[in-house]
Amino acid sequence: MRNAVIHSTGIYVPEKIVKNDFFDKILNENVSTWLEEHVQIFERRWCSENESTSDLAIAAAKNAMAKGGVNPEDIDLLIIATDTPEYISPSTSSKVQFKLNLKNAGTFDINTACAGFVTAVDTAVKFIRADENYNTVMVIGAYAMSKYLNMLDKKTVNLFADGAGCMILKSSENSGNGYLASKLITKGEYYDYMGIYAGGTKHPINENVIAEKTNLLTIAKKFPPELNPKIWSGMAEDLSKMSGVSLNDVALFLFTQININSIWDTMEILKQPKEKTQTSMHYYGYTGSACIPLALEDAINNKKLKKGDVFFMIGSGGGLSFAGAAFKY
Known part of the structure; x- marks a missing residue:
């Protein structure tokens, strides 16, 4: 029976590290202790001024492609899950498809907020199982919420961060996995x-x-x-x-x-x-x-x-x- 299996995975996080004491300073109170004792966040990664969601997605995709030996022309479909898109329109996946030269891939974005990656994986599976034209599907969860943070809102500013993860799924017959x-x-x-x-x-x-x-x-x-x-x-x-x-x-x-x-x-x-x-x-x-x-x-x-x-x-x-x-x- 035709099924979808995980071929390779990859991630990317920005280089900029933001430690908890940064928020102590901008909020003018000690939030480090609460973050470390109750939430167990000690640091996070934020995009640089010139980085955006598509940059994160592209880097994670390149990582997964390199690890899996996947060429750009192998990808039949690209699905990006994000609620911090590059633009309201067009889709983030359109830009990423072009930048990665995925010339054979159709694309679309999914927004179910933080449930998006698993939703997109589920969607990719359905394409592979239902249609023999889709044999290699790339799924990316990309998030650049630092661009949408109110720097004086202590309920959000110290929790949210940026990064991207990619999963490449392939069709398989009777493999037992997937x-x-x-x-x-x-x-x-x-x-x-x-x-x-x-x-x-x-x-x-x-x-x-x-x-x-x-x-x-x-x-x-x-x-x-x-x-x-x-x-x-x-x-x-x-x-x-x-x-x-x-x-x-x-x-x-x-x-x-x-x-x-x-x-x-x-x-x-x-x-x-x-x-x-x-x-x-x-x-x-x-x-x-x-x-x-x-x-x-x-x-x-x-x-x-x-x-x-x-x-x-x-x-x-x-x-x-x-x-x-x-x-x-």
Whole structure:
């Protein structure tokens, strides 16, 4: 049976390192202690003034292509997941396709906020399984939220960061590896809790928007703290049933890296040891649609994932959107 398998992965983070004491200075209070004790973020990467989302995506793609021995002309489809696009229009993927010379690739962007990478992987799988014209699909999660931060908003400025992760999927016949199951969930009642609420058709950019900074990232309401652990654990149980793989036989669980306590709570609900997950917010900060591929790369480098292992990716983001996928590596 035709299936999608993971061929190669790659990442990129900007060179600029921002440590916690930077925020102590600009906010004129000690936020380092809280960040390090409760969130376990010690530093993060931010784009330089001249870097943008497409630059991050291109670098991550080149990394994945080099590791997998993939040529530009091999790519049949490029999907970019981002909610910090290069432009409102055209798509970020159009520019990236041109810059990488992916001359045979169709392209489109996906925006399900921080659930975008897993949503895009799921979409790529569907193309490969349904259409023999798609044999090599590139998925990139790219995030440059530093460009949308209010430097005086302590609820956001010290958490969010920049980076990109790429996964190249290929078609395979009866390999035994690859895609196992997936699921998408949306809780639309939370659409107005967190986001960038100006710059679109509802609130076009004008002087008032700029003055009120509503064109920047805003956390408007507080999410129930139990929300992510409840839905993440439920998705993991659903993926287990759909894939026929017991939770105890899953080698690695990867979650959105927004809150380390939500990850620990989820693993406790699932009765799984903390060692079976990977966290990367400590040195990358929170990188939205890039955080799961960044954590995946860390897990591979740390030998937490080997060929033949089953792993789950479960992402969540503003909207609220949730996406889960199970793979045999």
